[in-house]
Every structure is written in C-alpha cells, then in structure tokens.
Amino acid sequence: MKLLSFINIFNFIILILFTGFYFYQAYYVVIALFRKSKVMTAKKNNKYAVVIAARNESAVIGQLINSIKQQKYPSELIDIYVVADNCTDNTADVARDAGAYVLERFNRQNVGKGYALDYAFKSIIASDEHYNGYFVFDADNLLDENYVAEMNKVFDNGYKIVTCYRNSKNYDTNWISAGYSLWFLREAKYLNNSRMMLNTGCAISGTGFMVSDDIIRKNNGWKHHLLTEDIEFSIDNAIEGEKIGYCGTAVLYDEQPYIFEQSWNQRLRWAKGFYQVFAKYGKTLFKSIFTKKSFSCYDMLMTIMPALLLSLASVFINLVFLTVGLINIETYPEIISETSGAIIMSGVNSYLVLFALGLITTITEWKQINSTPLKKIKYIFSFPIFIFTYIPISIVALFRKIEWKPITHSIVKSIEEVRQ
Numbered sequence: 001m002k003l004l005s006f007i008n009i010f011n012f013i014i015l016i017l018f019t020g021f022y023f024y025q026a027y028y029v030v031i032a033l034f035r036k037s038k039v040m041t042a043k044k045n046n047k048y049a050v051v052i053a054a055r056n057e058s059a060v061i062g063q064l065i066n067s068i069k070q071q072k073y074p075s076e077l078i079d080i081y082v083v084a085d086n087c088t089d090n091t092a093d094v095a096r097d098a099g100a101y102v103l104e105r106f107n108r109q110n111v112g113k114g115y116a117l118d119y120a121f122k123s124i125i126a127s128d129e130h131y132n133g134y135f136v137f138d139a140d141n142l143l144d145e146n147y148v149a150e151m152n153k154v155f156d157n158g159y160k161i162v163t164c165y166r167n168s169k170n171y172d173t174n175w176i177s178a179g180y181s182l183w184f185l186r187e188a189k190y191l192n193n194s195r196m197m198l199n200t201g202c203a204i205s206g207t208g209f210m211v212s213d214d215i216i217r218k219n220n221g222w223k224h225h226l227l228t229e230d231i232e233f234s235i236d237n238a239i240e241g242e243k244i245g246y247c248g249t250a251v252l253y254d255e256q257p258y259i260f261e262q263s264w265n266q267r268l269r270w271a272k273g274f275y276q277v278f279a280k281y282g283k284t285l286f287k288s289i290f291t292k293k294s295f296s297c298y299d300m301l302m303t304i305m306p307a308l309l310l311s312l313a314s315v316f317i318n319l320v321f322l323t324v325g326l327i328n329i330e331t332y333p334e335i336i337s338e339t340s341g342a343i344i345m346s347g348v349n350s351y352l353v354l355f356a357l358g359l360i361t362t363i364t365e366w367k368q369i370n371s372t373p374l375k376k377i378k379y380i381f382s383f384p385i386f387i388f389t390y391i392p393i394s395i396v397a398l399f400r401k402i403e404w405k406p407i408t409h410s411i412v413k414s415i416e417e418v419r420q
Contacts (some may be wrong), residue, residue, distance in 0.1 A: 014314045021302055028194035029360065035197050037248055039209070042156035043057060046132035047077045048148065048210070049124060052100070053116035054082055055406045058091045058137035060255070064141050065098040067415050073148040075142070079131070081124065082139075085116040091139075114229040118222040128398040131213055140255035140409035142169060142418060150250040151210050157415035159245030160212040161237060163192060163204045164252050165368075169418050170411045171379075172371035173258040176378035179386025180256035180263075188248065196246040201296035201305065202243060203234040208252035215242070226280070227404060228273025231304060235281045238296045240289050244294040251368075253413045253418050264393060266407055271390070271397035278304045315346060354384035 050068055051129070054061050061082065068080055080100040084092035086108065096102045105119050117136065124131070133155055135148070154162045165188045168181035184205065192202040207230075215237075216222070224232040237244060257263040261384070286295040319339070358380045362369065369376055 005092075010317065011314070013158075015209045021305075024299075024302075025191070028198075029190050031194040031197055032190045033364070037193065037197060040153040040157050042149075042153045044156060045074055045077055046152055046155060047130075048079075048133050048152075049129070049131040049268065050078060050080045050135045050137065051117060051120045051124075052080070052082045052095075052137050053085055053113045053120070054087070054091050054095065054139040054141055055085045056087050056089045057409060058089045058094045060409045061139045062097050063133055063412065063414055064137060064139060064143070065095065065100055065139075067143045067145075068148075069099060069149045070145050070415070071143065072145050073152070078148060079129070081120055083116045083120045086111070110225075110250075111170060112225065112229070114222055114225040121216050121221040121277035125217065133210050133212045134216060135210045136207065137252075138254070140169070140411070141207055141253075142253040142413070142415045144251040144253075144415070147250045147252065148264070149243065151247050154245045154247045154250075155210060155212070155243075160215055160242060161204070161244040162250075163202055163244060163246055164188075164250040165207045165248050166205060167251055167253050167368055168370070169253045169255045169413055171256075171369055172375045173256075175379055175382040175386060175413075176260060176263050177256040177258040178371075178375070179383055180381050181369070182358050182361055182379065183387075185365050186248075186255070186357055189322045189361060189365060190343075190357075191252060192246040193248050194294075196248075196393050198300065198319055199243075201234075201238050201243045202246045203300065204230050206230050207254060208250075217257075226273055226276045227269050227402065228277060231274065232277050232281070235277060235285060235304065238294065238300045239281065239284055241292065241294070241312055243296070253415070255409050262407055264389075265405055267390065268397050268400070269402055269404060271394045272400075272402040274304050275397060311362050326408055350388075351384045355380065370420075376405075 052061070052064065065080055065082075068078065069075070071078065082092070082095035082100045083101050084095065084102055084104045086106055087104070092102045092104055103117060103123055105121055107115065107119075121134070124134075135151070137143075149162060151162050166184040168177065168184070170177050171181040172178065187205055194201045209230075222229075224236065226232045234244060257266055282301065285297050285301040285304075288294050289301065362376055362380050366376065371379075
C-alpha cells in the first residue's frame with residue numbers, strides 16, 4: 001500500500017507542477033478570444049533594410065523579393081540585401097536580377113543563419129547607408145502587401161523589436177505541413193497576440209521580424225549563434241529588459257516541411273537548440289524573474305524549459321512501477337491497474353489538450369488558413385499526433401551532436417497563388 005500511495009502522490013505532484021507552470025497560457029487564450037488588440041498608427045515612415053539569408057534558394061528567392069517590391073510603402077525607404085551564404089547554385093544571380101543587393105559569403109567553418117546575418121549586418125554598418133531598422137526573412141517567405149506599413153506602426157510606437165503573424169504557403173500539403181502551420185498560427189494568435197495585449201514581451205520565431213538599428217549596433221551585428229538563434233535572441237532581450245512587440249496585421253507566409261525526414265532533422269536541431277539555450281540562459285532567466293520582477297523572463301523560461309522531459313520522466317517511472325507490478329503480480333496487483341491507467345490517461349489528456357488548441361486555432365483563424373474545409377477539419381485530429389512526434393526527437397537530441405543543415409524549399413508560389 002505504501003508503494004501505491006507513493007505512485008499516487010508522485011503522479012499528483014507532476015499534475016500540479018504542470019498546471020502551475022503553464023496555467024497562464026490558458027489565460028492567454030481567454031485574453032485573445034475576448035479582448036481586442038490596440039490599434040496603432042505611425043507618425044512617420046522609417047527607412048528599412050531587408051536582410052535575407054539564403055543558401056541555394058534560387059527556386060524561391062525571386063518570389064520573396066517580388067512581394068517586397070509590391071509593398072504599399074514608399075519603395076525608396078526599403079532596400080533589399082541577400083546574403084548568398086555558401087551557395088553552389090545561382091541564388092546570387094537570381095537575387096541580383098530581381099533587384100536586391102547581394103553579399104556573397106563563403107565560410108565552411110561558421111555555418112548557419114546566425115553567421116550569415118552577422119556578416120550582412122556588419123557589412124551594412126560599415127557602409128555609408130543608414131537604416132532605422134532591419135527586417136529579417138527566410139528566402140521561402142512571402143509578404144502581404146501591407147506588411148511593412150503595418151510593422152512600421154508598431155516600430156514607430158517605441159518597440160525596437162517586432163514580430164508578425166506567421167501564416168503558411170502550404171498548409172494543405174499533408175499532416176506534417178499542417179501541424180507546423182497550426183502551431184505557428186497558435187503561437188501568433190494565442191501567445192504573442194496575448195502577450196502584446198498584456199504589455200509583456202513577445203518572442204520571435206525563426207523568421208518575419210524587425211529589429212532596430214540601435215540594437216544591431218549595440219550588439220555589433222548578430223551575436224546569437226546557437227542552433228536556435230531566434231529564441232536565443234528573444235531570451236537575451238528579455239533578460240536585458242527589451243520588450244518585443246507583435247503586429248497581428250502584418251502577415252507573412254512561410255513554407256513548411258512536408259517530408260518527414262526533413263521535418264525530423266529540422267525539429268532535431270530545434271530541440272537541441274532549446275537545450276543549448278536552456279543551459280546557457282536558464283539560470284540567468286530564473287534569477288531575473290525575481291531580481292527584475294519580470295514576467296517575460298518567467299514566460300521565456302517556461303518556453304525553453306524541457307517540460308517534455310518531465311513528462312517522459314513521469315511515464316518512465318510509471319513504466320518501472322508497472323514492470324515491478326507485473327513481476328510481482330501476486331504481491332502488487334493493484335499497481336498494474338494504477339500505473340497503466342496513469343500512462344493511458346496521460347496520453348489521452350495530452351491528446352485532448354492539443355486537440356483543443358488545434359480546434360480553437362482552426363475556428364478563429366479559419367479565414368486565414370488557405371485550405372479546403374475538409375482538410376482544415378481533418379488536420380485538427382492529426383495535430384496532436386504531429387506534436388507527439390517531438391517525443392522521440394527530444395530524446396535523440398539529448399544524446400546526438402547536431403549541426404545546422406539547410407532545408408530545401410520547393411513551393412514556388414506568388415502571393416496571389418497562395419491566397420487562392
């Protein structure tokens with residue numbers, strides 16, 4: 001009976017910990033559903049440089065540059081820079097022909113987007129050009145024609161870093177691309193949107209953000225080179241007390257992986273990157289919660305904290321007790337039902353929570369999702385399964401050395417074709 005009591009207490013403590021740590025995100029959902037975002041206006045049009053890190057992206061880079069040139073914003077206030085980073089194709093030529101300034105970089109030692117961005121920023125700073133801020137995009141992105149104008153409104157209201165609404169170019173390719181897309185839509189609507197309304201710091205996510213010239217110069221370029229340089233950048237600024245803003249009316253379309261091997265490799269890098277960021281910044285984040293009374297630091301700590309490992313530890317311990325019960329079935333018959341029930345309920349509850357997140361996101365973002373009604377509904381059910389595939393990825397990432405690898409982009413669409 002003592003062993004059974006221990007199991008019950010252990011499972012209850014895990015439940016309380018998770019509820020306590022992440023209940024605030026349920027509040028985020030309520031805020032996003034029932035509160036309206038603040039409408040902002042800009043007093044002036046600022047001058048921007050667009051920085052695109054591209055490695056063998058000749059298939060898609062032209063469409064992105066074209067969508068930038070179609071912006072409803074003074075064209076003389078937007079310059080486009082493409083870093084052709086270790087390219088073996090004609091990305092540089094395509095970008096140059098499309099009207100971008102091209103910086104070619106060849107460095108096989110310092111590989112990754114962070115190093116390419118650093119090269120671009122330092123090159124621009126060393127030139128005679130001066131910009132108020134910089135937009136950072138991936139080569140596969142497409143922009144709504146009002147993107148820059150809308151982002152400028154938030155920037156002109158005092159935010160030195162601004163992120164946007166991240167939509168998808170290929171939501172309906174399959175359950176993998178839909179899984180990514182739903183996650184990013186949920187991140188935009190029910191995390192960053194709520195953070196903005198509550199006046200706490202947001203987080204950038206990979207691509208589609210703007211950063212002021214002041215911050216780039218303070219950092220002497222781009223100093224973040226872990227495997228997930230985006231979340232590293234977000235957390236570094238949270239610790240520094242720099243509040244990241246969000247613009248829900250600035251829409252970016254992003255290509256999502258749809259081949260499982262590519263998705264596995266990408267998310268393996270993300271998982272390893274989160275471990276790296278946690279190891280480097282976790283202690284400082286935790287201290288800053290109290291020394292700086294920063295809810296944003298708490299939010300970022302919960303974002304990078306390897307919570308999945310806590311779940312896996314819970315499942316593992318219940319499996320150990322289940323094995324003990326099976327070996328000693330006459331002595332501990334009640335343990336079998338208790339531990340097996342706990343494992344099953346953990347899986348069922350996780351599926352239901354993820355399903356609910358996917359359902360709410362699909363309902364509220366229905367018009368923004370470029371897919372058929374049937375696929376929109378179908379991919380709500382596969383969304384939890386997509387998230388569950390993070391379990392083996394997170395385990396492998398703990399033990400494997402992982403290096404940055406480029407993702408091949410092949411969805412060649414114009415902004416008009418994506419909307420159709």
